Structures are given as structure tokens and as C-alpha cells.
Amino acid sequence: MSQVIAAAIGALVAMAGTVGAGWLAYKASRQQVGDNGYLEHARTLRQERRETYLATLVVYHQVQRALETFERPDGTFVLPASREAYRETARQLDALRQDFAQQWYAIELVGPNSVRPTAGDMYELIREVYYRVEGIATGDISLSEGEYWDDASDLQNQLFTASEDFAREARLVLEKLPEPASRP
Numbered sequence: 001m002s003q004v005i006a007a008a009i010g011a012l013v014a015m016a017g018t019v020g021a022g023w024l025a026y027k028a029s030r031q032q033v034g035d036n037g038y039l040e041h042a043r044t045l046r047q048e049r050r051e052t053y054l055a056t057l058v059v060y061h062q063v064q065r066a067l068e069t070f071e072r073p074d075g076t077f078v079l080p081a082s083r084e085a086y087r088e089t090a091r092q093l094d095a096l097r098q099d100f101a102q103q104w105y106a107i108e109l110v111g112p113n114s115v116r117p118t119a120g121d122m123y124e125l126i127r128e129v130y131y132r133v134e135g136i137a138t139g140d141i142s143l144s145e146g147e148y149w150d151d152a153s154d155l156q157n158q159l160f161t162a163s164e165d166f167a168r169e170a171r172l173v174l175e176k177l178p179e180p181a182s183r184p
Contacts, residue, residue: 007096012181016033019025023156026045027138032120034038035058037055045110048110048173049110049111049170049173050174052106052107052110053107053115053166053167053170053173055103055106056106056107056119056122056166057163057167057170059096059099059103060100060122060159060163060166062127063093063096063126063159064101064156064159066089066092066093066096067089067129067152067156068167069085069088069089070085070089070152072101074164082141082168083137086133086134086136086137087137089133089137090130090133090134090137091097093129093133093134094131094134096126096130097126097127100126101123104120104123105164107119112173114169114172115139115166115169115170115171115173118162118165118166118168118169119166121162121165121166122159122162122163122166125155125158125159125162126159127130128155129155129159132151132155
């Protein structure tokens with residue numbers, strides 16, 4: 001009789017061990033699937049952010065290139081002889097301003113919050129540059145050579161600083177490693 005009880009207890013212990021091991025394996029596989037899904041999502045989001053940030057910096061560089069039409073080789077600015085040069089640059093800047101607005105909305109979607117203020121600063125400065133060049137092109141703004149140089153140089157420096165701040169924030173976001181999914 002004691003052999004039967006010992007066999008029954010042994011069978012119950014083996015069954016409990018099998019059920020326990022199965023339950024632990026089930027939980028581990030579910031956690032692994034969850035972690036893999038989280039990491040795949042993090043990789044996809046990182047790639048989307050990288051593409052958005054890069055496109056944002058490309059638009060910034062196009063704005064800088066448009067402004068180079070007014071820049072001398074020594075880095076100082078010169079007033080163009082005709083308003084047509086301003087009109088053409090204003091048209092380019094208007095298109096770039098609209099492109100940057102689209103990038104701003106993309107940044108709003110992919111985030112994170114730490115990048116938004118620096119992108120917003122860049123957008124405001126690009127708008128300011130556009131409105132100033134357009135104002136000169138239409139004759140609403142008239143500046144002397146000295147005022148123009150100081151104004152253009154100051155805006156370009158601010159825009160450069162804002163782009164550097166944006167690039168730094170973007171790098172911090174992209175360099176951050178994804179953390180595994182939280183365990184319940």
C-alpha cells in the first residue's frame with residue numbers, strides 16, 4: 001500500500017513539475033514575443049525619425065544655399081543690384097518654407113518632445129528669413145547696405161545655431177538604445 005501511495009505522490013510531483021515547467025516556458029515565450037515586437041517597433045520608429053530628421057536638415061541646407069546668392073566669398077552679405085534677385089530668392093524660400101512646414105508636421109508625428117522646440121526655432125527663423133527677403137523684393141522693407149549686412153548676418157547665425165541645436169537633439173534621440181518592454 002505504501003508503494004502505491006509513493007507512486008501516486010511521485011506521479012503528482014512529476015505532473016506538478018511538468019505543469020510548472022510548461023507554464024514557465026509559456027510565460028518566457030510570451031515575454032520573448034513581446035520583447036521582439038517592442039524592439040521591432042523601436043527599430044521602425046528610429047528609422048522613421050532618422051529619415052524625418054535628415055529631410056529636415058536637407059531643407060535647412062537648401063535655405064542656406066538660397067541665401068548664398070547674397071553672400072560674398074568672405075562670408076559677408078551684399079545687396080543685389082535688382083529686386084528680381086530678391087523675388088527669385090523669395091520664391092525659393094517660400095517653397096522651402098512650405099517644405100519645412102511639412103517636415104515640422106512629420107516631427108510632430110515621430111517626436112519625441114525633446115526635438116520639437118529646436119525644430120520650431122528653425123521653422124520660425126526660416127519664416128522670418130522668407131518674410132524679410134519677400135519684404136525687400138516687394139519694396140515693403142528698405143535697408144541700407146550696413147543694415148542689410150547686419151540683419152542678414154544675424155539671421156543666418158541664428159539659423160545656423162538653431163540647426164546645430166536640432167542636429168544635437170536628433171543625435172541624442174537616435175543614439176538612445178531602446179529599452180526592453182516592461183514586465184507586468
